[in-house]
Amino acid sequence: MGDIALTLDAMQQANGQALRVEALSAKDWDAQAHQYDDVCQEQLDVFAAERWPAMALDRLQFFAGDRLVGGCLVMHKTAPMGLGGLAVCKWGPILVDNGLPSAASDYQAIVDYLVEEYAVKRRLMLSILPRAVPFEENRAFDYLKQIGFKKGAGLPFPNRYFVNVGISEDEMRASFNQKWRKHLRNSEKNELRFEHVGPDRMSEFNALYEAMTARKQFPDYSAYDSLNHLMDNIDPSIRPEIFMVYHEEEAVAGGIIFVGGDTAVYLYGATNDKALPMQAGYFMHWHIMCWLSKQPRIKWYDLGGTDGFLGLHQFKNGMVGKAGAVTTVPPVMNYAHWFIPRLVGETLFLARDVKANVGRMINNLRKKGPSD
Incomplete structure (x- = not known):
């Protein structure tokens, strides 16, 4: 030790x-x-x-x-x-x-x-x-300030989006803003299929994610390169969950969610070219929310941030709706004696x-x- x-x-x-x-x-x-x-x-x-x-x-x-x-x-x-x-x-x-x-x-x-x-x-x-929380008061951040910790670097786009999944499906759906509900209704007309799959299907998500990053040509600053190691070696009691959306037999969207404690966290998502016109992202997140709402311990669905992309803000903000919360990730807090x-x-x-x-x-x- x-x-x-x-x-x-x-x-x-x-x-x-x-x-x-x-x-x-x-x-x-x-x-x-x-x-x-x-x-x-x-x-x-x-x-x-x-x-x-x-x-x-x-x-x-x-x-x-x-x-x-x-x-x-x-x-x-x-x-x-x-x-x-x-x-x-x-x-x-x-x-x-x-x-x-x-x-x-x-x-x-x-x-x-x-x-x-x-x-x-x-x-x-x-x-x-300190972790972002879906409340105005962040007691961890407040205490660190109180005892002499000093603010360090913060995120350039610190907003964090939380969906309340501790309510009924009807209440969740009513909470979305009008445009989000409309897109969800449209997605439900496209003969999409949602599946909660096991770690043996991780290769399907990897293929979707790698094709997406190659298509969009954006640098990936996330920890995605360590995801396969995490999924292969993590204790089963805390392994992230994999959700996929299919049209006919083709995977069009996928999400990997950390489901532990009282807050589920959206870790990674991937789509192909067909997902946007079919509005598969709305369909996938809705079904993930419904699945989370049935887990007795989960109260919140943390969607992460936006990296400054306006379209992503509009998508996540509409999903947060009236029952959720948009707060900020506190800066790192430093103390040296x-x-x-x-x-x-x-x-x-x-x-x-x-x-x-x-x-x-x-x-x-x-x-x-x-x-x-």
């Missing part, structure tokens, strides 16, 4: 709560991740280890007495000569039950522990990216942001072409 052994079975007095902290192996962490309301792929070892192989990973469980409170996967890397480094928690910590009266204090106690362990004892800059770790951490993040911005600029120039 390395230096995380220092925290095994330790008692941490944080925010008025005594937390017992246990470290888990990669296999055990992913096998129990389905317990958490806030679970997401960024908090899975099978995803993080493949996506950021240069980072060491700690997988922590927190108990208040015998009650499992929450958990956190922390990625960390120490700079040469011990000059600080980074500890990163993406979309965590995660709680077992967001509905408990103690949920806010549970989260705060875990964050207090992370500050003491990583920022103070290990002399790292601690960066926490010591000066050198702050300097090192901010330099590392600056280098990453410059690289990303240069990549976007080159891509924009390519899209404009020499005659524009």
Whole structure:
């Protein structure tokens, strides 16, 4: 376990709560991740280890007495000569039950522990990216500000779109805006077929996705290149679900949805040339929503963002409708207890942001072409 052994079975007095902290192996962490309301792929070892192989990973469980409170996967890397480094928690910590009266204090106690362990004892800059939530108040972001975390980089297009799937199908349909309902009705006249398929049909989705990216010629900044590894190696209790839409026997649209905790997340979608005139995207998302509404734990369907595309905003905003919510992804929040770790951490993040911005600029120039 390395230096995380220092925290095994330790008692941490944080925010008025005594937390017992246990470290888990990669296999055990992913096998129990389905317990958490806030679970997401960024908090899975099978995803993080493949996506950021240069980072060491700690997988922590927190108990208040015998009650499992929450958990956190922390990625960390120490700079040469011990000059600080980074500890990163993406979309965590995660709680077992967001509905408990103690949920806010549970989260705060875990964050207090992370500050003491990583920022103070290990002399790292601690960066926490709070998860977007379908509410105006983001208690995670508010608490991080309260205890001295500073805003880091944010997304250029931070809007996040949430569909309320905790209501009836009739209520969901009535919530859509008028144009979205019209497109859905039109799609239902096109003899499309919706299927929830198993991981053995992953090759169908891959073929659709690869053809789409080749056709549209846009750079893929997502983690799609790690998707097959994720699907092949993830614990079955938390494996993403695959949904396909067919016209006759041809796959015209597909979606991969992370269905864990109380929020399902739209990870990837793909269509072919026939999908747009047949409005297969409306058909697919509607049937996904109906499937999600029958899962007792799922309350929200997180559609992700738009990357600034107006058409995508209109599509997702119409689906969110009156019952859903459009909120924003908070910026990364940084805390350094010591000066050198702050300097090192901010330099590392600056280098990453410059690289990303240069990549976007080159891509924009390519899209404009020499005659524009």
